[in-house]
Amino acid sequence: MPFRILRFLVQYPAILTKTGSVHMGGTKIGIGFGLWGLGLPSPDTICDYAERAEDQGIDSIWLSDHIVARNPSFDTACIMAMWAGRTKRIKMGPSVLTMPARDPVQVAKTYATLDYLSGSCNRVIMAVGLGSDPKDCQACGVPLEKRGKRMAEAVEVMRKLWAGPNVTHQGEFYQFEDVTIEPRPAKGALDVWIGGGSDLAIKRTARYGDGWFPSLVTPQEYAVGLEKLISYGKQYDREVDPDETGVLIFTHINENQKKADEIARAFLSDFPTMSAEPLIARSAIGPAEMCMEKVQSYIDEGCSKFVLWPIAPPDQLVGQVETFGQKIVPHFVS
Numbered sequence: 001m002p003f004r005i006l007r008f009l010v011q012y013p014a015i016l017t018k019t020g021s022v023h024m025g026g027t028k029i030g031i032g033f034g035l036w037g038l039g040l041p042s043p044d045t046i047c048d049y050a051e052r053a054e055d056q057g058i059d060s061i062w063l064s065d066h067i068v069a070r071n072p073s074f075d076t077a078c079i080m081a082m083w084a085g086r087t088k089r090i091k092m093g094p095s096v097l098t099m100p101a102r103d104p105v106q107v108a109k110t111y112a113t114l115d116y117l118s119g120s121c122n123r124v125i126m127a128v129g130l131g132s133d134p135k136d137c138q139a140c141g142v143p144l145e146k147r148g149k150r151m152a153e154a155v156e157v158m159r160k161l162w163a164g165p166n167v168t169h170q171g172e173f174y175q176f177e178d179v180t181i182e183p184r185p186a187k188g189a190l191d192v193w194i195g196g197g198s199d200l201a202i203k204r205t206a207r208y209g210d211g212w213f214p215s216l217v218t219p220q221e222y223a224v225g226l227e228k229l230i231s232y233g234k235q236y237d238r239e240v241d242p243d244e245t246g247v248l249i250f251t252h253i254n255e256n257q258k259k260a261d262e263i264a265r266a267f268l269s270d271f272p273t274m275s276a277e278p279l280i281a282r283s284a285i286g287p288a289e290m291c292m293e294k295v296q297s298y299i300d301e302g303c304s305k306f307v308l309w310p311i312a313p314p315d316q317l318v319g320q321v322e323t324f325g326q327k328i329v330p331h332f333v334s
Helices: 043-055 076-086 104-117 134-139 144-163 199-208 219-235 257-268 276-281 288-299 314-332
Strands: 028-033 060-064 091-095 126-129 167-170 175-179 192-195 211-213 247-253 284-286 305-310
Touching (some): 028 314, 060 076, 076 091, 076 104, 134 144, 144 167, 144 192, 192 199, 247 314, 257 276, 257 284, 288 305, 288 314, 305 314
Parallel strands (some): 028 060, 192 211
Antiparallel strands (some): 167 175
């Protein structure tokens, strides 16, 4: 399988299948969910969002994860459990789970249960990172300088627990004996994607990730990151399949460019990690044709998987998803 961990290995694997050269395996369009600076959606809207996305042929939904935040936020696993009961096909995962702040045994149990609730059809994907807000780890008693090592060991722990029963682990951060979780994922593991566009995040992906998931990068930054990922993969004796990478793009489709810009700036002006102008350069804001050109610019650099993150007031979220499905998905997905 492309860019996957061999499931019988519980330590970092030596090889991933396929080639280190760029090739395309078909474009897939997913959507994001979260970041509620423009207001919280109602429970009905949350359900409608996932159901309409599935109806429109969207591949996956990715939920923002925050433990403590300036704006309201939902618990990712709770939302995924609700969606698992309301949909049949669409994939889902966190974007991205702040892994160092969590206990990996509990995370392994929670997401294996979600896999079971979703019908055990490989619908649940894990995506993990250090977390965009250091307060998440600080609030959970995790020293910031230990986040990278904790995450690497946590991924190792989860893969062991998903692979089989009676697991013993004696590591730097986590120790336990004869632990079994049931049910385990139907295919023996969940894919674990690594979030982040930094050099360290790319190295982590090359070492132990099943996929690379950067957010808010330009097409050129994605291309440079992909080259690094392939190069680092060779250093770690792992062959990287570029099809197992994707980008997250803030998106608002409106044929009235002025209205689209107003909504985008209202959302982006309070964004914690980057000012509005660089974010707009990394976003798809405006008429559908312009948004398609933006997606195509990433495809031209070798990207085949996308998470379009609608930035809109709650009452416009479902409408944005329908527009994605009617105008964007058919243009790129056969």
